Ligand SMILES: Nc1ncnc2c1ncn2[C@@H]1O[C@H](COP(=O)(O)OP(=O)(O)O)[C@@H](O)[C@H]1O
């Protein structure tokens with residue numbers, strides 16, 4: 014395979030090890046500086062230039078995108094995706110992983126443990142939010158911090174409020190998170206490659222420090238993870254759209270809690286601690302997967318007019334309960350079941366003789382008209398209405414009246430901005 018490692022630091026341990034592991038296995042490997050690409054866009058022909066030369070063909074790309082160049086780096090990865098080159102981590106997955114709020118939002122719809130977390134903006138929401146996550150001590154996090162910088166523990170509600178106010182005044186967005194006391198000063202780093210954990214370690218904080226990051230002086234020890242921890246880590250990486258990921262978990266009293274999923278995990282700490290060839294595992298995995306580049310399924314499947322992807326719920330008492338997929342008549346109505354979700358279980362490409370149960374969710378592709386009646390009412394979108402004439406009242410004036418009514422109820426200081434600023438979101 015011809016492999017490109019996208020990295021700005023060709024000399025660092027991780028990049029060196031990846032290059033070495035690929036060479037040992039007889040692959041043709043190049044480390045390409047992410048910042049030296051130019052992205053060319055032309056009808057039907059996405060292209061990349063590297064150091065002013067058109068890029069030659071690569072079979073696979075391993076992105077190692079640092080947090081400081083996320084925007085440009087993910088644009089380069091996205092371009093490889095458009096060119097149908099296999100990328101170990103998707104551009105979307107990398108973007109998602111960079112924002113602690115966004116990643117927890119994505120994870121929170123799945124049956125996967127996460128520490129209770131809230132995100133608020135209005136001052137009046139701060140105190141109730143702290144209470145909702147269990148009161149003090151409480152963890153406060155900047156959305157885009159790494160290496161433990163921007164993670165604080167507030168011992169009292171008063172200090173939490175003061176810290177949050179200070180940060181918000183500095184235009185910083187913060188998350189308020191339950192302090193998982195039983196995991197104080199330690200966490201688990203599970204290194205996920207594809208659908209397995211290839212190495213894991215426990216990180217233990219120094220002295221009174223509650224953050225166990227190695228950059229904060231934390232030490233590492235080998236750990237044997239049980240199936241629940243492994244499965245949780247792999248699912249978290251998959252949900253985020255990452256095939257190579259460093260998943261950080263807290264050891265909660267009721268099981269693992271996902272703290273974050275890193276898309277460019279360092280190799281030095283984990284390889285030194287476990288003495289395992291993690292770089293080799295990444296390269297082997299990529300060589301086996303190289304023919305399956307990421308496809309944006311929704312984008313590809315919905316280009317046929319009248320067809321789309323949706324989730325069908327099978328509620329208690331539904332006619333479908335107890336029927337097999339083939340006897341349900343779904344296929345006759347031009348509906349294909351791609352995946353069946355049953356509790357925390359995911360059954361891909363379910364067989365036609367599989368029986369449906371109450372509570373099942375079916376990811377289906379088919380004729381939208383046939384699927385309409387099967388989508389639960391609350392998520393069913395209204396059919397598009399014909400476009401109506403403008404009302405007599407000028408729209409801006411109407412909006413102002415509504416705005417005034419809302420303000421009366423809320424009296425939020427920020428929302429009393431002058432009218433000129435109200436529409437500043439519009440271009
Ligand atoms: N909710 C929490 N409860 C207990 N400890 C936590 C919690 N959140 C973070 N920590 C500790 O702080 C460290 C850093 O937090 P993390 O969210 O991973 O931020 P960063 O991206 O900066 O590493 C973690 O490794 C863990 O030791």
Ligand SMILES: [Mg+2]
Nearest residue numbers: 160161261273
């Ligand atoms: Mg971390």
